[in-house]
Amino acid sequence: MIWNLSICFMSFIFLFLTSIFLMFLGVVFIFYDLCYFIEWELLMLNSSSIVMTLIFDWMSLIFMGFVLFISSLIILYSDEYMHGDFNIDRFIILVLMFVLSMMFLIISPNLISILLGWDGLGLVSYCLVIYYQNVKSYNAGMLTALSNRVGDVALLMAIAWMLNFGSWNYIYYVSVFNDSFEMRVIGMLVLLAAMTKSAQVPFSSWLPAAMAAPTPVSALVHSSTLVTAGVYLLIRFNSIICDNCLGQFLLLFSGLTMFMAGLGANFEYDLKKIIALSTLSQLGLMMSILSMGYAKLAYFHLLTHALFKALLFMCAGSIIHNMKNSQDIRYMGNLVLHMPLTSICFNVSNLALCGMPFLAGFYSKDLILEVVSLSYLNMFSFFLYFFSTGLTVCYSLRLVYYSMTGDFNCLSFHPLHDEGWIMLGGMLILMVMAVFGGSLLSWILFPSPIIISLPMSLKLLALFVSLIGGFLGYELSKFSLSYDLQSLRYYLTVSFLGSMWFMPMISTYGVNYYPLIVGLKYYKVFDQGWSEDFGGQKIYNSSVEYSQYMQWWQDNDLKIYLISFMFWIIILFMFMVI
Template structure:
């Protein structure tokens, strides 16, 4: 336990101070308008050289600072959450590898080094999803890695397509991206980002990844795995508009946001509700990119990372105290038993809704106001505003069933805010969830942004939030509509629409079955007789014959035969 405690403490100190250094460097680079481009020649063979390219600008440095800050809080939280785990040191090392892969992806302007971090995220996420070694974890890990391989193949195809340019540093060829063959590269990068950020129709792996330990979910859903696709599209944002792909982004992102919000209102698993809220916010970021507001999407990405990590940590503490029960219908009244955790949970939910002056308000309010001044059609506005109302709806439902109301658990047991290691990771994030949005808005948008709108349009975000709150209040407090019995067909309908479970089951089922029969009939069938096993049998047979020829019995027989022939020849000559 001393070794496990020391590795947690050392990892926390390293990540926390690295995050402070990275954040301060990012501020320096932003205020002085600096960009550092580093080429490190790893190896040189004749006229060919292999170089590692690093891009340091304000965006990459600030994002790295946020990733390392959240990771340090997650590691402190993990020490309390996974107390008693015999393999805690292995878990911490996997988390550090996860963060390292994300660092590679953030600082790389080179598609090869991006792929290094991209595949590192996929591999380490698979190891973390199957950390609890059971059948459901294995199935979830396999679904995660197979869906993400689609995006990996798309990124590999874009790398192969860029061979004609002599380098994979896409920043060098921004001016040549107007060529028609570069549109194919952009579409492949778009597919890769959709799979990594779990947009429709690749949304099925994100709730399945909840099989991982809760600290991993806090890290994955806030600032690492699922945000990698959004960050990649932010880097390519000017090309998205150049090739007129904004309509695709708006439709896919808006549909993901809307359906994730509807499904979260019908779900009862606490972890899956928060995972679906992550899916909804990722779709919102993709929709913002379709309007050409890359800085605004990055702003929402950072502010969302703060309160979403806190939301998962609070959920993990609640599940920990509820004896691993995740059904929100069995919860209620936790504010009486766990006041500090309930406070952090409530603050993070308010930030998710966009409560004024919390972290989510500054980005979400600006997103909705920018959508009103952009030349969007009616469907785009519906996506933005109805998804905002849906967020308030499922958040109020979650707070009511978990924090307030009556405790509906079946047994009496002791629970409370006794684990200070877990609270030590939650309280700093609560503080950042309160002030992080204003801090980021002052940094990213130092000049005041004033959006001139009529009073009716200015009040539209507030109106839709109030509509979502009223609907949740009427459905879950006054009438208490239980979707497990009432309107249960809606739950299964929207779940099947959103997750495409049957489609992906058949997509992955038939190639795996064909591979099994190919292995059984060909690899272990007639190809074995004609191939390795056939040659093996021939060699055994011929080796036996050769051994018989070279054996002493045959030698004695030949010697005796020779002697008889000599005797017969001698007799005939006489």
């Protein structure tokens, strides 16, 4: 136990101090507008050198600082959360490998080295999703790995296309050649890779399935590592996405992702899946503002979202611990009385998610919505932005209503309490960051004041939509929708909207079932049908038939048999003479 403690504590101290240093360095870099490239020659052979290039600018340094900061607090939290696990050292090493892969991806200006970090994330995420070894975890892990594999293949094809430019260091020429055909193809492939990693429609089903992982892993994955890798990649490739129809394509699909995830979370009763769908909604928001060309805004929301989303998952883990591993929000209620500190952190992170003024989420979300109001945008995308914002407040209020108010619905588990101070320490530090982090980041990233002049109606639209969404969430929570499970209404509303538009079924049953059925038919018709009729079975049956005929012939006509034998001897001797 002492050894396990030391692994967690040493990892926490090292990552925490490194994160503070990197964030400070990032602020210095943004203040002096610095950017350093470090080239490390790995191999020199016949005047051909293999060079590893690393980029250190304000964007990579601040993002690395945030990833390490959140990772350090999650590792500290894991020490108590995974207390009964005999393999906690293996778990911590996996988490550290996960963080290392993300670091590698952040500081790589080269598509080859990005692929190493990208594949490292995919591989270690599979190991972490199947950490609790059961059938559900295996299925979720396989869905996660195979969905992400599509993007890995797209990235490999982009590497192959980059041979046209003679270098894989895309950062040197990505904005120069963005009108060329090759760069457009590379942009399409990078966009596909980013959509799979950040779980945009139609690759969304793996994200809620990945909730089979331990809660600290969920907090890490959904805040600053795996799902943000796609957004970060598109921030780096932003110039080739915005200058053509790829941006419009991404805007449509990311808007649909926001809308779909917001609707689905309002019909979900699993605590972790609700928070996972909220992550999906926020990823859609980042991708959509990125597709309009505002990479800095997407980066800003990426950082603020990481703070309150990690806190939200850590609070959820604490609640699940107390509920004896039950994740159904209908069994909760009045937790604010039993777990006051956890409830404070939970509600602060929820309000930050909704965009409550002067919390972390407000500075980025409100700025994004005001820029959207200011931009040249069609009515459908405008509707998706603001309606999805209302849905966010709706499912957040619904979650608070079920978990924090009313009566506790599981009396057999009555003696609830806040978890130990190790878990609470990490949560309270993140709560402070969720309150003050947005304003600090806005001062650092946007030092000169931004004035967005809008009519009063548009200026207040975000607030109005949030209030309407909150009211609807509260009212809908008070009564249950009674449906006949076989009725058409049930399938059109609860079943369709609550299952992410049947996407998990389509991406598992739809992808597997019909190809397997076609394979079975093919096997029966060809392998066991025509191939047998004209292949092995045909040869066998023909041989049996001919041998029986020959046997009958030999048994019934000895004279003909002997004459044919004599003819055979004569022919043999003729050939021998020749």
